[in-house]
Amino acid sequence: MTLDATDRRILKATASGLPLTPHPFEEVGRWLFLPExxxxxxxxxxxxxxxxxxxxxxxxxxxxxxxxxxxxVWDLDDxxxxxxxxRVGALAFVSHCYLRPRALPDWPYxxxxxxxxxxxxxxxxxxxxxxxxxxxxxxxxxxxYSTRILKKTGMRLAGEG
Amino acid sequence: xxxxxxxDALDATDRLLINRLxxxxxxxxxxxxxxxxxxxxTEAEVVDRIAQLxxxxxxxxxxxxxxxxxxxxxFCLCAMSVPAGQFDEVVTYVNELPEVAHNYERQHQLxxxxxxxxxxxxxxxxxxxxxxxxxGLKVLRFPKLKEFFIGFRVEA
Numbered sequence: 001m002t003l004d005a006t007d008r009r010i011l012k013a014t015a016s017g018l019p020l021t022p023h024p025f026e027e028v029g030r031w032l033f034l035p036e037x038x039x040x041x042x043x044x045x046x047x048x049x050x051x052x053x054x055x056x057x058x059x060x061x062x063x064x065x066x067x068x069x070x071x072x073v074w075d076l077d078d079x080x081x082x083x084x085x086x087r088v089g090a091l092a093f094v095s096h097c098y099l100r101p102r103a104l105p106d107w108p109y110x111x112x113x114x115x116x117x118x119x120x121x122x123x124x125x126x127x128x129x130x131x132x133x134x135x136x137x138x139x140x141x142x143x144x145y146s147t148r149i150l151k152k153t154g155m156r157l158a159g160e161g
Numbered sequence: 162x163x164x165x166x167x168x169d170a171l172d173a174t175d176r177l178l179i180n181r182l183x184x185x186x187x188x189x190x191x192x193x194x195x196x197x198x199x200x201x202x203t204e205a206e207v208v209d210r211i212a213q214l215x216x217x218x219x220x221x222x223x224x225x226x227x228x229x230x231x232x233x234x235x236f237c238l239c240a241m242s243v244p245a246g247q248f249d250e251v252v253t254y255v256n257e258l259p260e261v262a263h264n265y266e267r268q269h270q271l272x273x274x275x276x277x278x279x280x281x282x283x284x285x286x287x288x289x290x291x292x293x294x295x296x297g298l299k300v301l302r303f304p305k306l307k308e309f310f311i312g313f314r315v316e317a
Contacts, residue, residue, distance in 0.1 A: 001231060001232070003232065011225070011227065014224050014225055015224075016222075016224070017222050017223050017224040018223055018224045018225070020208050020211055020212045020215075020223065021208060022191060022193055022204040022205055022207075022208055023190055023191065024192065025188065025189075025190070025192070026190065036190065040188050040189065040190075043188050043225065044188045047188065049231060050228050050231035051227060051228060051231045051232050052225045052226065052227060052228075053185075053225075053226040053227065053228050054184070054185030054186075054225075054226055055185055055186045055188065055192070055224065055225050055226075056182055056183050056184065056185045056186065056223070056226060057179065057182040057183060057211065057214075057220045057222065057223045058183075058220060058221045058222040058223075058226075059179055059183065059219065059220050059221075060218055060219060060220060060221050062164075062165060063164065063165060063166045063217070063218040063219050064165075064166065064171075064179075064219060065165050065166065065168070067165055071267065071274075082307060085307065085309050086309050088309065089309025089310060090309070096308075096310060097308070097309040097310065098305050098306070098307065098308050098309070099305075099306040099307040099309075100238065100303040100304065100305060100306055101303065101304065101306060103301040103302070103303065106242075106271070106299075106301060107240070107271070107301060107303075112238075112303075142269070144267040144268060144269045144271075144274070145267065145268050146265045146266065146267050146268075146274075147266045147267065147268055148265070148266040149263075149264075149265055150252050150255075150256060150264035150265060150266055150273070150275075151255075151256045151261060151262075151263060151264035151275070152262075152263050152264075153262055153263070
């Protein structure tokens with residue numbers, strides 16, 4: 001999808017969040033001198049096209065008690081990887097779940113799932129739950145705990161549009 | 162390390178809101194109306210709750226989530242196995258690259274995991290190759306083939 005200058009203005013204006021009012025799109029329209037229905041129509045078009053995934057809240061895992069999290073990785077049989085990946089992604093304690101290519105011989109895993117829990121023991125118990133769900137379709141698995149955030153920057157939009 | 166909220170910081174309504182608000186709101190004049198009805202609150206009360214949840218740090222942001230790939234950009238998870246003696250030097254080099262969006266140290270033979278975010282797909286390979294040349298270390302690339310996202314649920 002090609003975004004025009006007005007689309008970009010809307011994304012820029014809302015990059016740090018929507019105004020907290022019962023009618024947030026009306027308020028965004030006021031900021032940008034656009035009618036509310038145009039803000040909504042443009043955002044809907046961008047959402048239909050996948051540029052906007054959704055308008056939602058981002059929870060803070062740490063504050064919500066999910067202090068332990070690990071990147072669990074699984075080596076799944078290719079023919080069933082999609083079906084099983086969707087089932088893992090649907091588990092309540094999994095926040096992100098992706099199929100990725102293996103990097104043999106260094107890396108045999110093709111499913112990545114972020115597991116969250118209050119403690120590492122809880123995360124390990126959840127890992128065992130995933131392993132039970134996957135059964136024989138999974139040849140091996142591992143979990144990588146993060147020890148340090150080395151860099152974290154938000155996504156940046158290029159240009160003012 | 163960020164602090165964890167005390168267990169009584171959220172009531173059942175807060176938990177309902179956090180869970181439902183992750184799924185995405187309708188893009189309408191009154192986007193909070195359906196969730197307000199479900200929670201038995203007015204829309205203004207929902208908005209106040211969200212403001213309060215942000216205030217105490219239970220949520221970090223309310224707004225549109227963008228997909229850089231759909232906007233013509235490219236993302237790629239990468240991993241390196243960096244010897245301990247070289248770690249700080251490699252972190253400094255990698256973090257200075259504007260293409261590197263996140264970088265995490267992880268407990269594994271592959272101990273550095275970062276995300277490259279570029280405007281064009283070919284820049285991913287170019288940037289990975291540049292890091293390999295500069296550090297003399299292999300950069301494994303794990304582009305996303307398929308995403309399964311449901312979100313994160315707070316125990317009710």
